[in-house]
Amino acid sequence: MTVTDPVVRPADDAPAPRRRGAGLLARTLLAAAGGVAMYFAFPGWDLAALAVLGPASLSLATRGVRFRTGLWLGLVQGLCFFLPLLSWTGIYVGSFPWYALSVAESLYVAVLGGALAVTARLRGWWLWAAALWVGQEALRGRWPLGGFPWGRLGFSQAEGPFTALAAYGGVPLVSFGVALTGTLLAAAVLASARAWRDSDDAARRAGSLRAAAVLVVGTLAVPVVGTVARWPLAGGSLTEGGPxxxxxxxxxxxxxxxxxxxxxxxxxxxxxxxxxxxxxxxxxxxxxxxxxxxxxxxxxxxxxxxxxxxxxxxxxxxxxxxxxxxxxxxxxxxxxxxxxxxxxxxxxxxxxxxxxxxxxxVPLAEYVPARSFFRFFSDKVDLVRADFRAGxxxxxxxxxxxxxxxxxxxxxxxxxxxxxxxxxxxxxxxxxxxxxxxxxxxxxxxxxxxxxxxxxxxxxxxxxxxxxxxxxxxxxxxxxxxxxxxxxxxxxxxxxxxxxGTTLATRLGAWPEAALTALGLGATLLVVGSGLRRRRAGSVSGSSDVGGAGDTRRGRA
Missing domain, CATH: 3.60.110.10 (Carbon-nitrogen hydrolase)
Structure with missing residues (x-):
C-alpha cells in the first residue's frame, strides 16, 4: 500500500531524509563556520554582512538529515557563536558562568537546527526557516527567568540595509530580514548545485538555472527592500521633529x-x-x-x-x-x-x-533564584549579597x-x-x-x-x-x-x-514577532503531523500485509 501526502512533500532540491549526503564532519564544519561568521557580524568586528551566513550555513548543513542530527548541528553553530560573543560574562567571575550561559543559549539554536531539518521537506522551506529563526529568538528572549535576548540577528545590524526594517516590525523583523536573505542564499546554492548535477540533461539544467536565478534575485531583493524602506523614515537630525x-x-x-x-x-x-x-x-x-x-x-x-x-x-x-x-x-x-x-x-x-x-x-547578577542550587556550581553567586526587587x-x-x-x-x-x-x-x-x-x-x-x-x-x-x-x-x-x-x-x-509620532513598529508591538513565530511553528507542526499520519497509515498497511503473508504461508504448509 502506498501512502502519499498531498500537503507535505519533498521540495525539488531536497534529498530524501535518509539519503546519504555530505559527511557529518563536513556538515559540522559548515555549521561551525556559520557560527563564527555570525560572531564577526557583531560589534567588536562590525562585519554586519556576515550575519546572513549563519542562517545560510545551518540551512545547508541540516538539509536532508534527521531531527537528531539537526540538533547536533544547531548546537555546534550556537557554541561557535555564543562562546566568543559572550566572553565578557566571564571576565571577572571566571569561566564557568560564561560557559554555562553560552551552552544554555546554544541549546535554543540546537532546537532550531532540529526544526530546520524537519521543515526542509516543505515547499518554500527557506521562508519557514527564516520564521523559525525569529521564533527561536522569541523563546530564548523570554524563558527561563525572563530570558536573555543577547545575540539576536537583528542586533548585528545597527547600520546597513536591514536597519530600517526595525521601524516597521521592530528587531524581530530585522532578524527575519537577515535570516530570509541567508536562507534564500542557501536555496540558490542548492539550485545551482542541482544545475551542475543536471549538466547532461539540457532541459533539467535550464530549469535549475532559472530557479537559481530567481533565488539569487530574491536574496538581493530583501536588503534592497530594507534600503528603500529607509526613505520615508526620520533622518539623522537631532533637532527636527518637535520642540x-x-x-x-x-x-x-x-x-x-x-x-x-x-x-x-x-x-x-x-x-x-x-x-x-x-x-x-x-x-x-x-x-x-x-x-x-x-x-x-x-x-x-x-x-x-x-x-x-x-x-x-x-x-x-x-x-x-x-x-x-x-x-x-x-x-x-x-x-x-x-x-x-x-x-x-x-x-x-x-x-x-x-x-x-x-x-x-538580571538573574544571577542582581538577584539569585534558588541560591543554594546555583552555589553548588559557583560560589560567585554570593557576590550578590542582597537581591534586587523588580519594579x-x-x-x-x-x-x-x-x-x-x-x-x-x-x-x-x-x-x-x-x-x-x-x-x-x-x-x-x-x-x-x-x-x-x-x-x-x-x-x-x-x-x-x-x-x-x-x-x-x-x-x-x-x-x-x-x-x-x-x-x-x-x-x-x-x-x-x-x-x-x-x-x-x-x-x-x-x-x-x-x-x-509613532512608527509602525510601535503601533504593531509584538504582533510581527508573534506572526513570524506562528508561521515557523505551524510549518514544523504540519510536517510532524503529516509524519504521524503516514506512520499510522503505514502501520495499518503493514499489519494487513503481514496478515496476508501469514495466511499464504499457512496455506502452503
Whole structure:
C-alpha cells in the first residue's frame, strides 16, 4: 500500500531524509563556520554582512538529515557563536558562568537546527526557516527567568540595509530580514548545485538555472527592500521633529574596572558630581549651552540618597550648580530586605521626585533564584549579597516639561520594556547603564548597537549614559551623533527634538514577532503531523500485509 501526502512533500532540491549526503564532519564544519561568521557580524568586528551566513550555513548543513542530527548541528553553530560573543560574562567571575550561559543559549539554536531539518521537506522551506529563526529568538528572549535576548540577528545590524526594517516590525523583523536573505542564499546554492548535477540533461539544467536565478534575485531583493524602506523614515537630525530640549550626558568614570568598582562608591558619586560642576562652569563661561536636563548613568550613586545625608547633599550641590534636574541612577534600600535599582529625578529646588525602578533585574547578577542550587556550581553567586526587587511601573518620567522614557542597562535588549515607554508617552529614550564590570570588552559596543536599533524602531533620539562608557547620543535614524571612550570622563550637551509620532513598529508591538513565530511553528507542526499520519497509515498497511503473508504461508504448509 502506498501512502502519499498531498500537503507535505519533498521540495525539488531536497534529498530524501535518509539519503546519504555530505559527511557529518563536513556538515559540522559548515555549521561551525556559520557560527563564527555570525560572531564577526557583531560589534567588536562590525562585519554586519556576515550575519546572513549563519542562517545560510545551518540551512545547508541540516538539509536532508534527521531531527537528531539537526540538533547536533544547531548546537555546534550556537557554541561557535555564543562562546566568543559572550566572553565578557566571564571576565571577572571566571569561566564557568560564561560557559554555562553560552551552552544554555546554544541549546535554543540546537532546537532550531532540529526544526530546520524537519521543515526542509516543505515547499518554500527557506521562508519557514527564516520564521523559525525569529521564533527561536522569541523563546530564548523570554524563558527561563525572563530570558536573555543577547545575540539576536537583528542586533548585528545597527547600520546597513536591514536597519530600517526595525521601524516597521521592530528587531524581530530585522532578524527575519537577515535570516530570509541567508536562507534564500542557501536555496540558490542548492539550485545551482542541482544545475551542475543536471549538466547532461539540457532541459533539467535550464530549469535549475532559472530557479537559481530567481533565488539569487530574491536574496538581493530583501536588503534592497530594507534600503528603500529607509526613505520615508526620520533622518539623522537631532533637532527636527518637535520642540527641542537641551540635554547633558555625564559620564563620571569609576576608580577602577571590575566587580569591586562599587567598593569605592563614594568616589563614583563624587566623580559624577565633579563632572557636573565642571559642566556648570563651562555653562557660566558661555562655552556650552545651559542644559534643560542632565542624565547620569546607572550606579552613579550606589549610596542610597534617601538614607545617606552626605550623598543627598552631594547630588543637591550638583543639581544646584547646573540649575537643571538630574536623572540619578541609584541603589535604594527596600522594599524590606531587598534593594531597588532606581532612577530618581533630582530637582535643584525640591530634591528627589519621580522614580523608575528597574523592571527586569538580571538573574544571577542582581538577584539569585534558588541560591543554594546555583552555589553548588559557583560560589560567585554570593557576590550578590542582597537581591534586587523588580519594579512594576513603566519608566516614563517628567523632566523639565518633557517625558523621558527610561530603561536601565540590559533592559534595552527587551522589546516590551522599550515599547512600553514609547506607548507611555516618551518623547526621547534614555538608557542608563554601568559597564564597569565588563572591562574593555565588546559588551559596551554590543549594548550601544541595541540602542541604535531602538532609535530606529521607536523613531526617537536615544541618550545612553554609562558610568565608564560607552555613553552616546543617537539620532532617530540610528546614527551616532556623539560617543565616549571607555573608562574616561566625558560630558555631552546636545539639543534634542522631543518627538511624539509613532512608527509602525510601535503601533504593531509584538504582533510581527508573534506572526513570524506562528508561521515557523505551524510549518514544523504540519510536517510532524503529516509524519504521524503516514506512520499510522503505514502501520495499518503493514499489519494487513503481514496478515496476508501469514495466511499464504499457512496455506502452503
Amino acid at each position: 527641542t530640549r537641551t540635554v547633558a550626558v555625564v559620564q563620571g568614570n569609576v576608580p577602577r574596572a571590575g566587580l569591586d568598582f562599587n567598593e569605592q562608591r563614594r568616589a563614583v558619586l563624587d566623580n559624577h558630581v565633579r563632572e557636573t560642576q565642571d559642566l556648570a562652569a563651562q555653562v557660566a563661561r558661555g562655552e556650552v549651552a545651559q542644559p534643560d536636563l542632565v542624565i547620569w548613568p546607572e550606579n552613579s550613586s550606589d549610596i542610597d540618597p534617601y538614607l545617606n545625608d552626605d550623598a543627598a547633599a552631594a547630588i543637591d550641590r550638583a543639581a544646584r550648580a547646573i540649575g537643571a534636574p538630574i536623572l540619578v541612577g541609584a541603589v535604594v534600600s527596600g522594599p524590606g530586605r531587598f534593594l531597588s535599582n532606581t532612577a530618581i529625578v533630582w530637582d535643584p529646588e525640591t530634591g528627589p521626585g519621580e522614580t523608575y525602578v528597574k523592571r527586569h533585574p 512594576s511601573d513603566v519608566g516614563t518620567l517628567d523632566m523639565a516639561g518633557t517625558t523621558v522614557g527610561d530603561v536601565i542597562c540590559f533592559e534595552v535588549a527587551y522589546d516590551g520594556l522599550v515599547h512600553d515607554t514609547v506607548v507611555g508617552g516618551a518623547t526621547m529614550l534614555v538608557v542608563q547603564t554601568n559597564n564597569a564590570t565588563f572591562g574593555f570588552s565588546d559588551e559596551s559596543p554590543q549594548q550601544l548597537a541595541m540602542g541604535r536599533l531602538r532609535a530606529v524602531e521607536a523613531g526617537r533620539s536615544v541618550v545612553m549614559a554609562s558610568t565608564s562608557g560607552i555613553s552616546a547620543i543617537i539620532a532617530p535614524d540610528g546614527s551616532l551623533v556623539r560617543s565616549s571612550g571607555l573608562f574616561t570622563p566625558a560630558t555631552f550637551v546636545e539639543d534634542i527634538a522631543q518627538r511624539d
